[in-house]
Amino acid sequence: MNRRQVLKMGAAGAAVALWSNSSLVFAKRADETADVVVIGSGGTGLTAAITAFDAGAKVIVLEKMPITGGNTQLAAGGMNAANTVVQKQKNIEDNWQIMYDDTMKGGKNLSDPKLVEIYAKSSASAIDFLLDLGADMTDVGRLGGMSVNRTHRPTGGEAVGHNLIHTMRQNALKRKMDVRTNSRVLKILTNEQNHITGVIVEDSMGRSYTINTPAVILASGGFSANLKRVAEYRPEYASFSSTNQPGATGDGLDLAVALGAKLRDMEQIQIHPTQAAGSKILITEAVRGNGAIAVNREGKRFMNEITTRDAASAAVLEQTGKTAFLIFDETIRRSLKQIEGYFHLELVKEGNTPQELGVACGIDGNTLAKTIESYNKAQESKNDTEWKRPDMPRPIKDPKFFAIEVRPGIHYTMGGVVIDEKTHVIGQDDKPIPGLFAGGEVTGGVHGANRLGGNSIAETIIFGRIAGQEAAAYAKANKS
Numbered sequence: 001m002n003r004r005q006v007l008k009m010g011a012a013g014a015a016v017a018l019w020s021n022s023s024l025v026f027a028k029r030a031d032e033t034a035d036v037v038v039i040g041s042g043g044t045g046l047t048a049a050i051t052a053f054d055a056g057a058k059v060i061v062l063e064k065m066p067i068t069g070g071n072t073q074l075a076a077g078g079m080n081a082a083n084t085v086v087q088k089q090k091n092i093e094d095n096w097q098i099m100y101d102d103t104m105k106g107g108k109n110l111s112d113p114k115l116v117e118i119y120a121k122s123s124a125s126a127i128d129f130l131l132d133l134g135a136d137m138t139d140v141g142r143l144g145g146m147s148v149n150r151t152h153r154p155t156g157g158e159a160v161g162h163n164l165i166h167t168m169r170q171n172a173l174k175r176k177m178d179v180r181t182n183s184r185v186l187k188i189l190t191n192e193q194n195h196i197t198g199v200i201v202e203d204s205m206g207r208s209y210t211i212n213t214p215a216v217i218l219a220s221g222g223f224s225a226n227l228k229r230v231a232e233y234r235p236e237y238a239s240f241s242s243t244n245q246p247g248a249t250g251d252g253l254d255l256a257v258a259l260g261a262k263l264r265d266m267e268q269i270q271i272h273p274t275q276a277a278g279s280k281i282l283i284t285e286a287v288r289g290n291g292a293i294a295v296n297r298e299g300k301r302f303m304n305e306i307t308t309r310d311a312a313s314a315a316v317l318e319q320t321g322k323t324a325f326l327i328f329d330e331t332i333r334r335s336l337k338q339i340e341g342y343f344h345l346e347l348v349k350e351g352n353t354p355q356e357l358g359v360a361c362g363i364d365g366n367t368l369a370k371t372i373e374s375y376n377k378a379q380e381s382k383n384d385t386e387w388k389r390p391d392m393p394r395p396i397k398d399p400k401f402f403a404i405e406v407r408p409g410i411h412y413t414m415g416g417v418v419i420d421e422k423t424h425v426i427g428q429d430d431k432p433i434p435g436l437f438a439g440g441e442v443t444g445g446v447h448g449a450n451r452l453g454g455n456s457i458a459e460t461i462i463f464g465r466i467a468g469q470e471a472a473a474y475a476k477a478n479k480s
């Protein structure tokens with residue numbers, strides 16, 4: 001390496017490089033300061049960062065992975081919100097109380113009612129916030145366990161996560177915000193009173209440095225990609241694979257626990273019923289929401305396809321081979337752009353008729369044809385006497401016919417650090433740890449024993465905003 005290369009590296013990495021006796025010595029990077037440090041750059045982290053920045057705080061976002069976006073960038077289904085401007089335009093009647101009831105019921109009443117109330121009441125303004133940032137939330141559908149259409153997503157079937165993360169990255173760029181990838185937080189620092197004083201960070205070249213800050217927002221996500229940790233809480237899931245991005249390992253939980261944070265509901269781990277068999281690809285619940293049915297190897301339906309995830313996963317696991325086939329047609333295919341991705345990944349089998357499709361899947365074609373015919377009758381009469389599916393938006397009769405084989409996969413960790421209504425992280429002494437805030441999947445309490453599809457994106461935005469506001473105000477009051 002010559003001197004010019006070294007200097008270039010130093011500039012690119014903001015490092016302090018010294019040239020001594022022909023050998024390269026990197027000094028420890030100089031300490032820095034911020035009002036608010038955000039750990040994680042998924043939906044919660046970027047929302048919190050933008051909110052704190054707009055409230056006047058100097059913010060640094062630290063992301064351990066090489067790209068921003070976390071699990072949010074993979075989110076496909078949509079974001080739940082009640083009584084929104086978009087629902088009103090579409091004459092959909094909804095209110096926070098129904099969303100609250102659906103969420104509590106979906107979570108088997110294990111959720112923290114205070115958090116769920118804030119969540120449901122703040123959801124409409126979270127949609128306004130996203131529309132103001134430039135996100136597309138103008139289509140509304142329904143996912144499992146909801147009694148009203150309230151899943152907001154881009155019109156035309158673009159995946160919600162791609163749209164949101166792209167919008168947030170653009171907003172961060174526009175504001176010239178300090179967002180650092182390949183930056184892992186090794187430790188959160190506190191003083192004798194356990195007040196936050198800073199973080200120690202490791203950069204992409206293995207150098208550590210300190211950022212002095214009075215406020216830290218944990219937005220580091222869950223641990224569904226950490227199969228060892230999952231198996232510690234749920235040994236029966238040891239052989240499952242994960243739908244998550246590889247960074248979802250739960251390091252943020254360790255950082256918080258080291259400061260005395262209290263955890264809750266750690267054994268509540270969600271299995272998503274439809275991961276493509278033999279791959280890690282999540283087949284979004286929106287495929288069922290938009291009209292697909294699920295059949296078993298015998299060619300028969302075996303559940304209400306839009307029931308809650310725990311019930312759907314349990315039903316799939318009871319079928320022969322512990323897998324199922326999602327069945328849809330050209331009209332459903334056209335209703336959701338993401339389905340094209342499944343074709344590109346060669347996950348889809350097809351036939352010109354239901355019989356042909358059955359043969360392609362190794363299931364009896366005549367039985368499959370009868371199942372589809374009987375579903376179409378139920379769809380037409382809006383009465384699914386067999387499985388009581390409440391919402392059947394489209395029949396399955398527009399050739400070609402398609403199938404994707406699916407099995408359950410580890411998707412979401414409902415447990416995490418305990419927070420209060422202002423996103424303060426609560427310690428073992430049941431008091432807030434001063435200066436430590438958290439939102440999103442690293443926290444527990446919103447989803448109880450089972451999260452409804454579309455409720456996590458909502459959580460990231462709602463609690464990301466609260467954390468951003470609270471941390472910025474705290475930093476202002478505690479700068480010294």
Ligand code: MEZ
Pocket residue numbers: 075076077078143283284285286452453454455456457
């Ligand atoms: O909220 C989710 O996890 C979700 C909607 C996933 C999906 O099936 O697309």
